[in-house]
Amino acid sequence: MSGDALERDLLDREPDDRIRVLDPDGAVVAPELEPALEAETLRSMYRDMRFSRRFDERMISLQRQGRLGTYSSLAGQEGSQIGATYALADDDMLSFQYREHGALVVRGLPWEYLLYWMGHEDGNAALAEIDVFPLNISIAAHLPHIVGWSWAAKLNGDDRVGVAHFGDGSTSEGDFHEALNFAGVFDTPTVFFCNNNQWAISVPRERQTASATIAQKATAYGFAGVQVDGMDPLATYVVTKAAREKALESGDERRRPTLIEAVQYRYGAHTTADDPDVYRDESEVEEWREKDPIDRFEAYLRDAGVLDDDQIEAIESEIEETLATLVDRAEDVAGDPGEMFEYTYAEPTPRLEAQREYLADLRDRHGDDALLEDE
Numbered sequence: 025m026s027g028d029a030l031e032r033d034l035l036d037r038e039p040d041d042r043i044r045v046l047d048p049d050g051a052v053v054a055p056e057l058e059p060a061l062e063a064e065t066l067r068s069m070y071r072d073m074r075f076s077r078r079f080d081e082r083m084i085s086l087q088r089q090g091r092l093g094t095y096s097s098l099a100g101q102e103g104s105q106i107g108a109t110y111a112l113a114d115d116d117m118l119s120f121q122y123r124e125h126g127a128l129v130v131r132g133l134p135w136e137y138l139l140y141w142m143g144h145e146d147g148n149a150a151l152a153e154i155d156v157f158p159l160n161i162s163i164a165a166h167l168p169h170i171v172g173w174s175w176a177a178k179l180n181g182d183d184r185v186g187v188a189h190f191g192d193g194s195t196s197e198g199d200f201h202e203a204l205n206f207a208g209v210f211d212t213p214t215v216f217f218c219n220n221n222q223w224a225i226s227v228p229r230e231r232q233t234a235s236a237t238i239a240q241k242a243t244a245y246g247f248a249g250v251q252v253d254g255m256d257p258l259a260t261y262v263v264t265k266a267a268r269e270k271a272l273e274s275g276d277e278r279r280r281p282t283l284i285e286a287v288q289y290r291y292g293a294h295t296t297a298d299d300p301d302v303y304r305d306e307s308e309v310e311e312w313r314e315k316d317p318i319d320r321f322e323a324y325l326r327d328a329g330v331l332d333d334d335q336i337e338a339i340e341s342e343i344e345e346t347l348a349t350l351v352d353r354a355e356d357v358a359g360d361p362g363e364m365f366e367y368t369y370a371e372p373t374p375r376l377e378a379q380r381e382y383l384a385d386l387r388d389r390h391g392d393d394a395l396l397e398d399e
Contacts, residue, residue, distance in 0.1 A: 034266050035248040035282060039239035042251045042287060045258040048315040050323025057262050063330045067339075069110055069257060070325055073102040073318050075343045076126035079133075080292075082347055083141065087296045091355065092141050096123040097292035100255070103317030104219055104286040105189070106130055107260030111268060112187060117177075119157040119170040120189040123290075124219070127189060131156060138354035145367055164194035167203035167216070174212040174271075178279055185271045187215045187264075192232055193224025195241065207281040208245035213271035214281040215264065216242075219254065221290035226303040242283035254286030255317040258324075289315075361392070 034043055034057070047053050061069075080099050086092035098105065105126030109118070118127055128137060131154040140147025140159070148158040157173075160166035167188050174186035194200050195218065207214045218238050222229045235241060242249030248270075252263045267282035289312035293300045325331035365372065365380045372380070 034263055035250055035270060037250060039237045039243070039249045039251055039285075042253055043259050043263055044253040044256050045262065046256045046320055046324050048255075048320055050320045050327065052324070057259070059258060059262050059265070061261075065110070066325055066328075066330050067335065069106055070318075070321055070331060071339045071343070072106045072126065072129045073257065073321060074339060075346070076102045076106065076129050077318060078343050078347060079125060079129065082351065083138075084292070084296060086351070087141075092138075093143055094295050094297050095141055096295045097290070098123050098125050100289045100291040100312065100317070101219055101221060102126050103257040103321070104217070104252075104254035104260045104288055107257030108187070108189075108217055108264040108284075108286070110257075111261045111264035112185065113183075113268075115155055116185045116187060116268070117155050117157065117170065117173055118187050118189070119166045119173075120159055121163070121166070121191060121194070122159050122161055123191070124189040128154070128156060133350070135350045135353045138350055139357060142354060142357075143359060144357065145363065164190055164197035164199040164203075166190070167194070167199050168206070171203045171207045171212050171214055174207070174214040174281075175210055178211070178213055183272055185213045185215055185268050187217060189217045189219060191224060192218060192220040192222070192229055192238060193227065194218070195238055196224075196232055204242065204245040204281070204283065208247050211279050212281055213279045215267045215271060216281065216283045217264070218283065218285045220285050220287050221254075222288075223290060223294070223300075223304065225294045225298065226300075228304075237285060239283055239285040242281075247281050247283070249283040249285065251285045251287060254288030255312075255315045255320065257317060257321050260284075260286055288317075361387075 037043070043057070045052060045054050045057050052058055077099060080097050083092060083095045084097060087095045101123065105124050106129070109127045109130040118131070120127055128151070134150045134154065136147045136150035138147065151158055157166060157169065167190065170186040170188040177184045177186065204216065220229065220238055224232060237251050239249035239251040250263055253259045263284055267284060270280050270282060273279055291309060291313065322331065361383060362380070365376055368376060
């Protein structure tokens with residue numbers, strides 16, 4: 025069986041047959057699935073995983089200092105986000121919830137993205153330049169949209185795939201089921217990527233659904249569902265690559281969607297406004313940390329002779345320099361409180377206009393410092 029055929033065969037497995045290439049120690053347990061990636065690509069994946077973890081730490085620090093708004097942590101989920109995104113074409117369309125910052129890192133992470141978390145809507149608009157829809161706060165509301173985009177791509181004859189990232193909590197929303205049903209009926213080239221991190225805020229996976237797996241939900245909609253070790257970047261790479269190829273089949277074959285359930289864990293809080301100690305034990309977190317995606321991948325790369333201490337030191341230095349530049353550029357942008365009225369309605373309502381005039385008058389008479397008097 026050829027490499028491509030073998031990867032395609034992944035999607036014919038039972039939904040509870042969790043796919044893994046690397047064990048928690050970084051040893052290859054499925055050599056037939058190990059992708060033939062260039063050393064430079066592997067190092068790039070490692071760099072993006074390290075960058076994502078450090079980005080996460082820095083954003084939480086900025087939030088604690090009052091320099092950033094409420095933020096959603098990705099720590100523990102780097103393997104799924106980076107592995108899956110490397111399997112895509114640069115012009116495949118990404119749609120994400122609010123935690124998949126690592127997917128944006130692979131796409132280049134425009135510095136404007138930080139502006140969104142600082143309260144500037146321009147940060148969301150900048151994502152269009154890297155073929156990413158604006159991030160979505162409403163749970164699962166983005167899923168019908170990516171299906172619509174995928175259907176349009178199919179009708180236009182484009183060889184592009186729509187990929188949607190979402191959490192396990194999204195599978196309890198109506199938008200999830202409507203999106204999968206539509207995708208199955210109309211054979212849209214869509215990859216549904218469920219980041220099952222075990223907790224939807226404080227609701228554990230076992231209270232989310234009575235299904236043995238999330239992947240098996242695809243069966244009801246007439247297409248494949250596959251479960252993968254989400255903390256194994258090589259496993260998420262090969263599964264996503266196979267799903268993408270299947271989505272683009274033409275001729276006698278139909279373009280078919282796929283539901284990928286990436287089993288992983290969220291190390292930190294749901295957001296910086298959450299206290300996970302209230303609903304879960306630290307022992308559970310530590311147990312999952314033993315499967316850490318970065319440690320696992322680093323062990324694999326070292327054993328393969330692709331990575332050494334000097335290269336890691338150089339990667340760390342570059343990450344710190346890049347992060348500092350991103351933060352400096354974002355913090356150089358001065359906020360304009362008047363912008364809060366710009367995107368609420370296409371045509372401003374009388375009440376909105378009155379509020380806009382009130383703010384303008386307040387600023388004219390007292391300056392912007394008046395807006396901070398109560399802080």
